[in-house]
Amino acid sequence: NAGVTQTPKFRVLKTGQSMTLLCAQDMNHEYMYWYRQDPGMGLRLIHYSVGEGTTAKGEVPDGYNVSRLKKQNFLLGLESAAPSQTSVYFCASSSWTRSSYNEQFFGPGTRLTVL
Amino acid sequence: AQTVTQSQPEMSVQEAETVTLSCTYDTSESDYYLFWYKQPPSRQMILVIRQEAYKQQNATENRFSVNFQKAAKSFSLKISDSQLGDAAMYFCAYRNYGGSQGNLIFGKGTKLSVKP
Numbered sequence: 001n002a003g004v005t006q007t008p009k010f011r012v013l014k015t016g017q018s019m020t021l022l023c024a025q026d027m028n029h030e031y032m033y034w035y036r037q038d039p040g041m042g043l044r045l046i047h048y049s050v051g052e053g054t055t056a057k058g059e060v061p062d063g064y065n066v067s068r069l070k071k072q073n074f075l076l077g078l079e080s081a082a083p084s085q086t087s088v089y090f091c092a093s094s095s096w097t098r099s100s101y102n103e104q105f106f107g108p109g110t111r112l113t114v115l
Numbered sequence: 116a117q118t119v120t121q122s123q124p125e126m127s128v129q130e131a132e133t134v135t136l137s138c139t140y141d142t143s144e145s146d147y148y149l150f151w152y153k154q155p156p157s158r159q160m161i162l163v164i165r166q167e168a169y170k171q172q173n174a175t176e177n178r179f180s181v182n183f184q185k186a187a188k189s190f191s192l193k194i195s196d197s198q199l200g201d202a203a204m205y206f207c208a209y210r211n212y213g214g215s216q217g218n219l220i221f222g223k224g225t226k227l228s229v230k231p
Contacts, residue, residue, distance in 0.1 A: 042222050043219070050216075056216075096217060103162060108157075
């Protein structure tokens with residue numbers, strides 16, 4: 001099993017450019033998440049999905065859009081990149097059982113720089 | 116809203132010694148989960164240990180143990196017999212029990228250095 005994979009691992013954009021980050025998981029997890037990590041900060045939730053075809057906003061959703069057309073994939077889009085979106089982006093997935101701690105499995109991260 | 120606070124931006128420990136990383140949190144919930152994650156230079160997030168709030172017994176995983184004080188809303192991580200490979204960022208995280216969101220709320224992290 002590959003677990004959670006993210007594409008690409010690194011990317012440099014110019015202000016105003018657009019891009020899509022791809023997250024894929026092969027564990028048949030219902031829940032998927034996008035977090036961003038900035039220096040001196042913990043991970044903060046951007047968007048999440050509780051199942052195929054559903055998405056919801058997290059703590060810092062502005063400037064991002066997401067889609068979950070297939071259960072195994074969760075895409076994060078930046079329509080017009082800004083320097084404030086320079087960050088490391090993590091995708092995570094988990095199963096969901098009400099009475100279980102439902103460990104989140106993280107991808108390796110994508111380092112995005114916006115010039 | 117729940118918050119997680121790690122008051123030690125950096126810590127240092129001598130190899131083979133013991134170190135304790137602090138974490139406090141704020142919540143009005145009675146049932147929840149607490150976690151410690153390790154992030155080495157590779158950036159990979161690795162779950163170190165977890166604690167269910169309804170369990171009074173402190174969790175232990177080999178050299179890692181926690182001191183969970185529910186009334187004080189404190190959740191510290193103790194690393195015994197520290198090894199060079201323990202050097203990393205450590206994040207404390209909180210998650211509600213049940214609910215529909217399931218996301219983790221992270222502290223800002225503590226950078227642990229291990230001296231040979």
